[in-house]
Amino acid sequence: MLVDDLRPLVESQRPFEWDRLGQHLPYEWIECAVQASGSASIRRRRLPAQQVVWLVIALALYRHQSISEVVDELDLALPTPQASFVSKSAIAQARQRTGAAPLAWLFHESARNWVAQDQAKYLFKGFALFAMDGTTLQTADSAANRKHFGASAATHDRVGSYPQLRAVTLTTIATRLVRDASFGPYDINEMIWARELIPRVPDNSITVFDKGFLSAQLLCNLVSGGENRHFIIPAKSNTRWEVVRGHEGDQIVRMRVSPQARTKCPQLPEFWEARAVLAVDVRGRQRILLTSLTDRRRFKAADIVACYERRWQIETSYHELKQSMLGMELTLRSQTVQGVYQELWGALVAYNLIRLEIAKAALDAGHAPEDLSFIRAFHIIQYEMTWAAVTRSYGKLPMLLTRLRERLKQLPNEKRPGRTCARAVKSRPFRYTVRFLKRDLN
Structure with missing residues (x-):
């Protein structure tokens, strides 16, 4: 059920920024999640474990975009003069280094705190x-x-x-x-x-x-x-x-x-x-x-x-979670077992973030949380995250266009050597039991 008060309620708040998410997911939680699981990055990387945690959460919010597009549009990689973008293989390696443990720790810690906030x-x-x-x-x-x-x-x-x-x-x-x-x-x-x-x-x-x-x-x-x-x-x-x-x-x-x-x-x-x-x-x-x-x-x-x-x-x-947020996709993204666990923990954190925003908005508007539209709140958070990443500085647009052109030049060379993806036609299960007539057996 849609509530007309949702849009003016959201518009009355200040524009979405990463520090607004930080009100719900403090940097200390992410740091503790990385340290508790032993996934902290020792050397300086463009995608340290802390940024990978944000990336996995964002992957659930942008299901129809590739992982490279999510990194670029949300500006998740740390800046460096040597490279203007992060390759797909580097992103995959960063996810493998981080593993699923930090996301699991973060989910349990955030869920315990978020549920207790307005429980009374x-x-x-x-x-x-x-x-x-x-x-x-x-x-x-x-x-x-x-x-x-x-x-x-x-x-x-x-x-x-x-x-x-x-x-x-x-x-x-x-x-x-x-x-x-x-x-x-x-x-x-x-x-x-x-x-x-x-x-x-x-x-x-x-x-x-x-x-x-x-x-x-x-x-x-x-x-x-x-x-x-x-x-x-x-x-x-x-x-x-x-x-x-x-x-x-x-x-x-x-x-x-x-x-x-x-x-x-x-x-x-x-x-x-x-x-x-x-x-x-x-x-x-x-x-x-x-x-x-x-x-x-x-x-x-x-x-x-x-x-x-x-x-x-x-x-x-x-x-x-499965249809609205994950976009009616048939399967999860990850090809590895550890990646599947990591992806699902991140999706649960992302889902709770949306539900927490809905709960806060419902309290301010005087409505029950189920009265507010999940899809509308989901889309608003998507748009605000993208807009916040792009408009941190108006002078950033020329740099973004330059980086886009550089990325387009390098795309044909990003295919990893020796990697093959065989095409296969999946069988569809029978909806009804097949009955054999006697004449078919003769």
């Missing part, structure tokens, strides 16, 4: 609302990516056309900031990635899950592993329990923990209890919601149903 304004009865769910992304079809990430299996023993990675995120429902994330090879189940996130769920929070995450180990560890950490999750059709007390539509139930789960996690009890609330949607469909919020006076059944109905916002968050 979006609490639900004293609790922060989160949603946890999984998604997949396709990577470039290189031998390294296919070996590490794997691919989905299609019908007729066909392997997926592109390697895929699987990710699970913890997203704030109110502002849609990604609080935490875990991702890796496609073959690793979402439950395993979710178990990594459970210890990092903040205290005094309510986490809404999809029914695929219904697991005694996951939910019991969530409640017992912190202070006032609760869950809401729909029951499966085959979930069985024993009613302890309550009336129809709002009961306290007891469920048995499977022997297999207790073998994997001996700390689990033999039984665990939850509150079962009947929810009816607008189409008249019924579902049972299981929750650890057992205080009926403080949390009425309607409150629990309302919290669960906001879970869909994490799906919108995935759409904004």
